[in-house]
Amino acid sequence: MDITTVIIVALIAIAFNFSFGGFIVSALVEWLLALGFEKTEGRVVLSEVSRHNRSTQANIHYTYQVNGKTFTGSKVHPGMIVGGQAAYRIQKRYPVGKTVTVHYARKFPAWSLLEVTLLHIVDLVIFLIIGDLAALWFIFPDQFMNVVRQLQAWLVSLF
DSSP states (O other): HHHHHHHHHHHHHHHHHHHHHHHHHHHHHHHHHHTEEEEEEEEEEEEEEETTTTTTEEEEEEEEEETEEEEOOOOOOOSSSOOOOHHHHHHHOTTTTOOOEEOOOOOTHHHHHHHHOHHHHHHHHHHHHHHHHHHHHHHHHHHHHHHHHHHHHHHHOOO
């Protein structure tokens, strides 16, 4: 493999890490802030899955009141928009008319979400790790396979 290919693959892997790493950091910060959010009762007013080209996205809108003022929110959990098959699961979980617990920022009650969870971020981290491993395998196939064999031998020795 020539040096140009190695550099191109390395730059792609770095860009991949920074872009998804930014999503992860953003979601973690939002999650940490949401842990201190106030709670109120709300109601789902829109629950649909929209399709744009080949992608799907859950559109969940809910209304809630804080100090007599009505707000509308659309964020389900910290981090990225829910898409793919997860969009259909979210839609099923939040049908129109359902009473929900809304978590909102005390000082900025328009900032709200329905779930304070990190489960989808774990999926993103796993995806990021798999992408990194694929890039390492592509750039350094022999060294990568040696590490895999050493890891396999170590795991076998444990049992």
